[in-house]
Amino acid sequence: MMRAKKSYHHAIAVIALTVFIPACATSTAIEKQAVITDSAKNSPAATTTNREAPPAPMQWASPQVSLSNNPSLGNAKAEIAIVEYSDYECPYCRSFYTQIFPQIKKEYIDTGRVRFFHKDLPLKTIHRQALAAALAANCAAGQGRFWEMHAALLTTSNQLSPALYQQLAHELDLDQKKFSACLNDRQQEREIQRDIDEARRLRISGTPSFLIGKIQGETLTMISLARGAASFAAFAKEIEDLSKAMATPEIK
Template sequence: MLKYGKSIYTMLLSIPLIVGCQPANDEKIESELAALRQEVKDLKVQVESINSDIELAKENAAKAAKPKFRTLPDQKDFDGNGTIPSMGDDNATIAIIEFSDYQCPYCKRFTDNTFAKIKQNYVDSGKVKYLTRDFPLGFHPQAKGAAIAANCSFKQGEYWPMRHALFSNMRNLNTALYQKTASDLKLDIEKFSACLEDPQMAENVENDIALASTLGIRGTPSFVVGRIENGQLVGAQLVVGAQDYRVFSALFDDLLKTPK
């Protein structure tokens, strides 16, 4: 396109020079104009082709950005029989299970930007029960220890404040931070320290990892969303990534409208 533009510009400059510096030559001028008209036509074709490519690129980008849901089998014992962290009304219609990693920047982004809106509009209103499980990735060396610290805090009723502290300090995850936060939260430090070393706590995290793998989860954050019916999660959908609040809102609203 630049080649055509430069050529047209050159020809436009040359036409007045031909007219002003030598006797009129109608045939030559007409030939120059015909060539110019042809280049303009060719340029229009190029522009139309480029515009078509741009529209196709936009369409492909929109398809890539659209969240992909995957239907899952009904999830029995989805809440670990009350043994995993949760918030919300036990009589809620919808449940969402977050699989997270405390060193995952996308998990932090979700927590900082989307989680609060879900809590305010769906959890606090009694529509949705929010549950969490751990999926520390192998290349995040501190994530598993942080998950254990959060679950030890859960045992003393302070899971959510510890979770907030861990994400807020995700670059400094270590035992000293866990102990300090536990102290700030007025936890029983002796019990908390013993819990950090309890092999069962590490096994619990491994069980979450195994469950995530069976669900086809490969990264964080990932979410399982479905309707609660007879103690099971039915119509479950797997949502991958730190999606915008509107994605979750639309999914919740669709599930809430679905007749039992």
């Protein structure tokens, strides 16, 4: 894992996960990755196509990650954010939500230290209901019930389907006429496409993927990237490293 003072200057550093759970990815994911640094090109990890291999370090110049108009949990005054790019049909996103997220929420979100943001990255070529599920969650957000729909979609034992979205809308006491109209509103799909375009710009092609960084207004800076559902310990270490870096005057 890159150390804080080395990682947080005008680049995104990939977290070398202590526990790496493979992410959902399209068949062309390897081809779409960012340009690997010279040192990484010579590493054994750079020669494998195994999606379970730890990611090699990659860098982007001056990343700009927007935090506006995305659902969030936590203290509005928190200085650190975790941003998740997620797909409701991805089993690893479900694993993160049920196995790792509860502890992150308890230790960092509920205590006010971290704000958690959701971004959509439906892998439409391999998950046929991913976009429709994302639309359902976004339409629930329009009635103030995003996180309830988010939880229901990620924990249901039923197969994702249009009938399920209507059932969940009923169970959440949503106005179903407004909900149905929203599902057919192309503006909702454009909002999701904005997240997809941002992910592509950052060379993110699998889910779940996470950005951990410093909140500055409505943008994220000093960013680290993790692909796959890391262990809670990996997230905790990255958060603590960033906290220490932010407390260092020359890095603020």
